[in-house]
Amino acid sequence: MLKRTTGEKIFAVFNYIILAIAAFACLVPMLNVLAISFSSSSAAAAGYVRLWPVDFTLASYKYALSKQEFLQSFLVSMRRVALGYIVNMVMTISIAYPLSKEKSTFRARNYYAWFFIITMMFNGGLIPTFMTVRKLGLLDKIWALVLPGAVPVFNVILLMNFFRELPKEIEEAAYIDGASHWTTLFRIYLPLSLPSLATISLFVIVGHWNGWFDGMIYMNRPKNWPLQTYLRTILINPDLNHYQTSSEELAGMREVSERTFKSAQVFLGAAPILAVYPFLQKYFMKGLVMGSVKG
């Protein structure tokens, strides 16, 4: 390692401090709302709560978890993630494999590739897509949240590029041994692609968990809303709240207020992502670099 001059040492110290402050600042909004969610309503109203709970209480969480609508939409989200995950992964793999072949092995390859790429550059837009989903009778069905995005083209490209970087010799050897495409895909490609599949899995799961707009336009009945759509009516647009989170109900509770209740729900909505993020972010980073910095 090269020796550092005094100036460089001073710079290094400042650099650590600046980065630490900036990263901390990024966390402050979350920490503040988290602290409020664990504080009593009076402490939150008085403005005492900054980054640490005041009058620690779990009352807001207990109240949120006792609400029928919250649990219902939580379940809709779980179903959506499960179904969406299966559909997205099957589609991604079954499209990425043929497209990873050279034109000499798969003559129609480029026609198919363009068929999918065009959808990244042009789409029908909100209203024609909505009309199509409606015409198919999917409104208020869980499939409306799964099928319109069944083919995640970006993920297909990610996996296709990964397949293409696998050594050609493996595939050729398998072919000479008489292996079919099915064997090649299931016995060779997929086991070798686990890091890439993990990355894509996470993108898919996070994407489905975070989806709120499709729930808002395709689901007329509040009982069919996924969690993020339900949370939107609570957090962003209380006047449109079909459930009318009753202020009277809250007024009867000593420790919960509108504000602490909202804060608790923010964190319950983000909880699954918070839970997996620390373990899985290394895959994300790898997958991200893999997908974007190929020249």
Next chain:
Amino acid sequence: MAGNKKWIRELPLHILLIPGVIAVFIFNYIPMFGIVMAFQKFVPAKGFLGSEWIGLDNFRYIFNMPNIWNVIRNTVFIAVMKIIANLIVPIIFALLLNEVRKNAFKRTIQTIIYFPHFLSWVILGGILIDVLSPTSGIVNEFIGLFGIKPIYFLGDSKWFPFTLVFTNTWKEFGYNTIVYLAALTSIDPTLYEAAVVDGAGRLKQTWHITLPGILPIVTLMTVLSLGNVLNAGFDQVFNLYSPSVYSTGDIIDTLVYRIGMVEAQFSVSAAVGLFKSAISFVLVVISNKLANKYAGYRVF
């Protein structure tokens, strides 16, 4: 190889593609054809084929709307500001992070700054509405320490576009930082050693080696973002705006939503959407051509 045998060998590949082709045809291509409704007086009961054709009337209607140019200007302004912020902030962060020698520290910072990217704008909207509140928010409490009067970041039309750009950068800059950092670590270390032998200090090294080293990837990311000049970020704006900031915060996508889903003027909404898609399509094609020419980039 005989043509017949080759076809049999290819058959499983076609079979694998069938479900994907059907799904994309139904949910992407049919709506693309459905865009003909922009030239119709669309009535849902009559469908795409049965509705009355009215030529360019919907487009004439749009461009006579009093707020349309305002909305277009807001869209471009917000989108371009976001592109610029998302270029500069990540480069600075990547340069600073690249100087860090303790890997654990580096990883921790990356993990923290990348995190907001994974939260939805509903969740972040809930958080921002609370922390940016002029009466009880922690942000106004903090700037109050410096004697600044509370600012209504989400309700004041002067501040709103800048709040959008700032909060969007907060959510997304971690992503680009990691991309640039990967490019920085792939610079040949012998270049730095040679520079030290030649007597170049850190600043000179940064200027003459580091920045030129990441220039290709910076160019690529910038050129590709050109396609987003009309994407000001529906998810964000829709969850943060309110009628009091429409004058500076209403964008094409939110207008399409309100005309179509709230006012049920389907054809007008589709026409605005088509106008945007057409321009975006041209921009994407140009940006991809440029990216290919200057950085050898290919989509597939």
